Amino acid sequence: MQLKPMTGKRTGHFRESLAAFSATLLAATLATHGAEAQDSSSSNENNNFGPGTAYTQIDGALLVYKEAGGRVQAIEPALDTQIHSADGYVLNVELIADAVSGATPNGAVPSDLSQTFTTPVRVTANSATGAGGEGEGEGGGTGAGTGTGGTTTVTGASGGSTVVSSGGTASRQYTVAPNTLPVDKGFRDRRYAANVNWSQPLGDLTLVGFGAGFSREHDYRSITANVRAAQNFDSNNTTVSLSLNMELDSSFPFGGIPTPLTAMDGAWKTPKERSKTQTGFVIGLTQVMTRRWLTEIDYAFNMQHGYENDPYRIISVVAPSTGEPTSYLYENRPNNRQTQSLFWDNKIDLDPTVTDVSFRFFTDNWGIKSETVAVSERLNVGSSFYVEPDVRWYHQTAASFYRYYLVAGQPLPAYVSSDTRLGAFTSLTYGTKVGFYLSDRTELYLRVAYYQQTGNGHPAGTFGQLRNQDLFAGTKAFFAFVGYTWDFH
Amino acid sequence: MTHRISIIAIGCAIAISAGGCASFGPKPWEKDLMARKEMQIDPHPMLTAADNHIFFSKEASSGGRGFAGGGCGCN
Structure with missing residues (x-):
């Protein structure tokens, strides 16, 4: 995972989706457990799992990670399925998703003066995009650019950064x-x-x-x-x-x-x-x-x-x-x-x-x-x-x-x-x-x-x-x- | 001295792996404790993988029991 500007709205939506997915996953497995627990009360229940037995194991999990100082935070649901045959064949399928956001050190040292850093930004007709990966217009800080020539500072970009346009080229700046x-x-x-x-x-x-x-x-x-x-x-x-x-x-x-x-x-x-x-x-x-x-x-x-x-x-x-x-x-x-x-x-x-x-x-x-x-x-x-x-x-x-x-x-x-x-x-x-x-x-x-x-x-x-x-x-x-x-x- | 210890350790490891210590370890009927889940070498692999991914993302070391991979972890 690396650094790029964020769109708070989309990230929030994705995080909510992941949270909902995780809750559904755990609720489903717990509900299934409830039904299974009732089944297991029958005297014919086979609770033998291990070598020589055909069985399936499903693991559902959720990781929540948060760094101090408002830095990185992540939410990560995962699902793992293992299918065991009686003669020792095992198929394992694991699926993981995660959403990461926050602030990350850029490598510069602190100073007793304010510091401004400049990174690339993508400018479309009337917006600036600061993240790539999923095609044009996906993610990034956005703000309307109105200047022609000279330097125009555009407010409203996300993550505390601004988009600066100068002579037809644009960049994203953030000040520490x-x-x-x-x-x-x-x-x-x-x-x-x-x-x-x-x-x-x-x-x-x-x-x-x-x-x-x-x-x-x-x-x-x-x-x-x-x-x-x-x-x-x-x-x-x-x-x-x-x-x-x-x-x-x-x-x-x-x-x-x-x-x-x-x-x-x-x-x-x-x-x-x-x-x-x-x-x-x-x-x-x-x-x-x-x-x-x-x-x-x-x-x-x-x-x-x-x-x-x-x-x-x-x-x-x-x-x-x-x-x-x-x-x-x-x-x-x-x-x-x-x-x-x-x-x-x-x-x-x-x-x-x-x-x-x-x-x-x-x-x-x-x-x-x-x-x-x-x-x-x-x-x-x-x-x-x-x-x-x-x-x-x-x-x-x-x-x-x-x-x-x-x-x-x-x-x-x-x-x-x-x-x-x-x-x-x-x-x-x-x-x-x-x-x-x-x-x-x-x-x-x-x-x-x-x-x-x-x-x-x-x-x-x-x-x-x-x-x-x-x-x-x-x-x-x-x-x-x-x-x-x-x-x- | 250190070399001697290393040679002895390596020699013992080879001997064990070659089945040279045939009577080493418990008999099959003494493995009741080993059969319990908490004595599995890694009873919760998903939890271990999540931990390792965090450490791999924040530290310069990787490896150990398995092979770290599958993601940049650059933040």
């Missing part, structure tokens, strides 16, 4: 108040995704499978494919698995692909689209260690090649003594990336609690290293209710080309980005899940979580007005997830 993190308030996006997977036993192999996925946003498209195999050993106490993954990502940002390290402006850029490919594999080992301890180790390798930039992201160039911004350049990242991760997960049954402890070590050729530790403790309360608090700690180092800002007059680096997500920071996530088994066939669960990044907002070596600014644009977010699982024959 002094001592404020620069964010573009006017973006919205929609994403639709579908994933289909198939798996089955084959010959001596316990499982072989393949799958494909498609994800589409206004300005981004992703196609994925995977092939996988797994083999059980030692009375099914050991499972070894291998998964090969491929992905093709295409970015077609509103306004075209900017030339890296050139000044931000309102001109339309070419080319319109750039893409990158990803290929990778995951090798996994799952081992039942004891009656109460299950462990899993996964090693993942991923290789990316192609367009890695965030086409909307800029970096400030500041004056050497005052620290005041003098210009804004589009970022540039290396066009290849290799990542590796080692993941170790443990489940320990300490009846009536179940502890999950996982560790992940990650490294890439951009200079980023990260460690993740996650712990959850599930407490069963009776046979049909449980509570599961969790905490996740994450720390990453910065990419070698991460900079808070550039200094005017100094040589430009080949690669540079001020994206906080490529900087050094620590994040903490606190969450709690509660679940209810409404019957032997159904489960309703809810998880709420709070996510907070902390980083260095006052790095050494800053000067001028930058010394008084918080240069870390980290995220604080609240999210809630409600899901309903229903098994039936």
Whole structure:
């Protein structure tokens, strides 16, 4: 999902539609559960689900995500259907939609002066359109342009931005108040995704499978494919698995692909689209260690090649003594990336609690290293209710080309980005899940979580007005997830 | 020392994966706890996927149990 101006009316309508769809989905599954619960009172009910049994599992879920400070918010319903045959064939179909809107940091540093940023806009007969992806006239800030020649500022554009017409060309501008993190308030996006997977036993192999996925946003498209195999050993106490993954990502940002390290402006850029490919594999080992301890180790390798930039992201160039911004350049990242991760997960049954402890070590050729530790403790309360608090700690180092800002007059680096997500920071996530088994066939669960990044907002070596600014644009977010699982024959 | 630990760990992993530790783990009749849903390695994959999509969108790391993909997550 990327940045573009929004039409509040249309986004609101879409969000309402998604909310209505989600409510319908959950209501339908709950209503079905009601009927099913009555059925299950009959003595002939078969509540056996698992290997060797033909059954279907439907999961309906809704994610609500909201960042502090009026930044990104999202609502995402999802529906997953798994059809299991008695002899181990499984077909899985997953559908996801989401609506995202809000404000996102554009990459510039705050200043004690107001800052104005200029982006492309599409002008039709008497309106300006600031979003692409679904054809002319879709989305965007709108406002009537009345000037001929000279400069005309058009009010009424959405997201706190204005459309400026000058000499027959137009651009969108938004101004950020002094001592404020620069964010573009006017973006919205929609994403639709579908994933289909198939798996089955084959010959001596316990499982072989393949799958494909498609994800589409206004300005981004992703196609994925995977092939996988797994083999059980030692009375099914050991499972070894291998998964090969491929992905093709295409970015077609509103306004075209900017030339890296050139000044931000309102001109339309070419080319319109750039893409990158990803290929990778995951090798996994799952081992039942004891009656109460299950462990899993996964090693993942991923290789990316192609367009890695965030086409909307800029970096400030500041004056050497005052620290005041003098210009804004589009970022540039290396066009290849290799990542590796080692993941170790443990489940320990300490009846009536179940502890999950996982560790992940990650490294890439951009200079980023990260460690993740996650712990959850599930407490069963009776046979049909449980509570599961969790905490996740994450720390990453910065990419070698991460900079808070550039200094005017100094040589430009080949690669540079001020994206906080490529900087050094620590994040903490606190969450709690509660679940209810409404019957032997159904489960309703809810998880709420709070996510907070902390980083260095006052790095050494800053000067001028930058010394008084918080240069870390980290995220604080609240999210809630409600899901309903229903098994039936 | 670190190298030695790594070699031992890798050797053990290979031995386990090759079925070298034939008596490792519980007997089939001792798997009552493993059969419970809460002992599945990922009892709620949709919830895990949603979490991973959030982390993937806000952090520079991905991977782990599965393969992160299907969306830009650039906001």
